[in-house]
Amino acid sequence: xxxxxxxxxxxxxKLYSANDMVRIGCNDCAGCxxxxxxxxxxxxxxxxxxxxxxxxxxxxxxxxMTDEKMELNVVDGVIQPNLKMQRQDSCGFLNAQGRCSIxxxxxxxxxxxxLGRIYEENSFRYFLQxxxxxxxxxxxxxxxxxxxxxxxxxxxxxxxxxxYFLKExxxxxxxxxxxxxxxxxxxxxLNQFYVKAYDTSGREGNEPDFYPQFYERMGEAKEAVKxxx
Numbered sequence: 180x181x182x183x184x185x186x187x188x189x190x191x192x193k194l195y196s197a198n199d200m201v202r203i204g205c206n207d208c209a210g211c212x213x214x215x216x217x218x219x220x221x222x223x224x225x226x227x228x229x230x231x232x233x234x235x236x237x238x239x240x241x242x243x244m245t246d247e248k249m250e251l252n253v254v255d256g257v258i259q260p261n262l263k264m265q266r267q268d269s270c271g272f273l274n275a276q277g278r279c280s281i282x283x284x285x286x287x288x289x290x291x292x293x294l295g296r297i298y299e300e301n302s303f304r305y306f307l308q309x310x311x312x313x314x315x316x317x318x319x320x321x322x323x324x325x326x327x328x329x330x331x332x333x334x335x336x337x338x339x340x341x342x343y344f345l346k347e348x349x350x351x352x353x354x355x356x357x358x359x360x361x362x363x364x365x366x367x368x369l370n371q372f373y374v375k376a377y378d379t380s381g382r383e384g385n386e387p388d389f390y391p392q393f394y395e396r397m398g399e400a401k402e403a404v405k406x407x408x
Contacts, residue, residue, distance in 0.1 A: 183324060186306055187254070189308050190309060191307050191309055193298065193306070193312040194305065195304060195307070195322055196305070196306040196322070197305075197322050197331050198322070199321070200290065200292075200305075200321055201307055201311055201319065201321075201322050202317050203294070203317055203319075203322075203325055204317060204320040205316075205317060205318075211277075211313070212269070212273060212278070212313075213288060213313065214289075214292050214293070214312065215269055215270040215272075215277075215289075216264075216267070216270070216273075217264070217269075219259045220262065220263075220303040221261070221288075221290065222261050222262040222288045223259050223261045224260045224286055224287060224288075225338075226284075226377075226389075226393055227337060227393070229260070230287040230379065230393075232286075233376065235283070235284035236284075238319070239280065239333055239376055240373055240374050240376065241374070244260075246271075247265065248262065248263060248271040249263055251369075254348050255350055255378075256348075257345060257349060257365060257368065258368070272285075282309075287338075287381065290325075290326050290327060290328060292311065293311035294322070297401065297408065302339060303335075303338070303339065305322060308376065316399065317394070340394075344400070344401070347404070348364060348404060351408060355407065356369060367403060370395050371400050371403075372393075372400070377389065378392060
């Protein structure tokens, strides 16, 4: 989601990489769950998030939609899924004790909180949103430990690829005046990266791997959108 932000207003004024130390950790978080409530449609899910949910829960994209854990919204011209707020305006994965029931495979946006990303020069860095988490006694920890994402280098390369591909698609959508083209692009991308199930079962005793599946789909998608440039 593209936003116009003033880093001086919302951050400590610094930009971070995954290897930097950040005053962000909560060793004894009481679980106020404020970060899981009232988020509207802002927790946007990328293909890696969908893969993780399918693998972690043993469900399909259609199951998640049917169970109303997700919904679809247009984000800067592109249809994308997001976590759906439910009872008491809270995330559908928040349990009765106010804890995340999918913590081990929670989406990237949730892992980052209260961090954000700023994209520039075909890459990105993180910034700390200082007004988002009310916990008073934060400790310093390495950012990649906070994110707790396996193979962080590959993950960040994927995030860059996905972000700048979406920017290209958004540019095509902004420039076209043909509603049918916009619809066709959106339906193709929704099916290509979300609806079509990922292999989470593994083959010949090996763990399934998201990244080869993603890049194969991305190669096909880049060829598919060429005709609209």
